[in-house]
Amino acid sequence: MLRIIKNFFINLGNLFKKPRTVVYPKEKIIIPENSRGLLHLKLDLDTLEIICNGCGLCEKVCPENCINIKKSLDDKGRVFLEEFYIDLNKCIFCGSCVEFCKIGAIEMTYRYQLAEYKRRNLKFEKMDLIKQRDYTVRDFWFK
């Protein structure tokens, strides 16, 4: 009986509180901090080259095997990243790749609205991932 009375007053109090949901997409809220979205391949701002050296650690740690890396050797015999594929059909946005990367070459953006009609549109390449720089800043939902 006491529980019912308590629930009654909780319900009554809720009537005067602000709703926690929004009418999407007409209303917007700021994305929570540290949200995990699509990957971004970082560039070295001085040389404008990709930081990633193609070591392939992210490919190994990925639990869903959604990252596929192609590496090759340059003239001086150094390993460099030739291609970086990510399949978002499989990705669970766990963030392991970012966590294990020793040189901090990849980061997670706040872009997560990735719905597509075709599966092939969810396969991103190196250039696509470099272009995700805009989404590294926290912004509103509607972007």
Next chain:
Amino acid sequence: MVNTLKEIAYLCLIFGINLYICSYLNNKLIARIELRRGYVTPRIRGFTYPVLKLFKYLSKDYKLNIWEFFIFLFSFLIWSIIPITATLVIVDIDFSLIAAAFFYIMLLLLNFICASRTSYNFIFSQVAKKVGVLLTFVIPVLINIVSVILINKTLSLKAIVNFQYHFWNIVYQPLGFLIFFISILLQLKLMGISKRNTFLFTENIDKEGRGMGRAISRFSSYMILFFLIVILIILYIGGWQNIYFIRGEIIFALKFYVIFIVLLLLDKATPGLDSYKYLIGINWRFLVPISIVNLILTIAFLVLRNIYSFI
């Protein structure tokens, strides 16, 4: 004749507006209790949503059967004998309370008959169970009505309201009021007016077609609820009696909406009562015994006062 037509028009207007307000409140309040928005159509356009919903029902092709027509008819007939105010009553009879109870039980039975038309056995058994449980909730209500009749010594609803000129019946029958209120709450749960309820009174129509039939059964469940609330107000809390300078009609409407909102809040405060077992248990272990005790106490009080003159 003209007066009767005028009264019918007034009643239709009152219940049309009331239905709109209650369906809007129902959606909005329940959403607010759950900390989400009600009708998603934002701002002012949300007010038109109940009307749009009605058109949505009408837009779907559905053949009405005769029992659905009867349900619709009885939902109106109930109001022909119930006085909303001192003057606004279509058929003024001395035994209006009995007639109202009869119409109410008939409406429940009609829902049962309508459900029995289905070819799907499971739906029939479910709806039969629901109506059966609903009919058992009528028992404590009827016992309490007997107590009220004994106190007021009349079968006319108008006379009962006039009797409460000095003190409302709730003073004489607090237990009766409590039981009546709980009974309404449990019936509200069974009828599934609040959307998230697992019980759906109109299960057959939900599964076997939509359209006008769905609208009518929704309408009938609202009418049953309105009827019960109005009877509660008339029997226990003074009906349309004036309070100081405020008109009786306004008082009546205020009482109606306060009870409706409290019922919705209590409905949400008791989410655990979503099982027939609990509902039947509450009815037979709590409501019926207490209402019988209430009746015995009332009879004892009347006997001691009128025959032995002790009180």
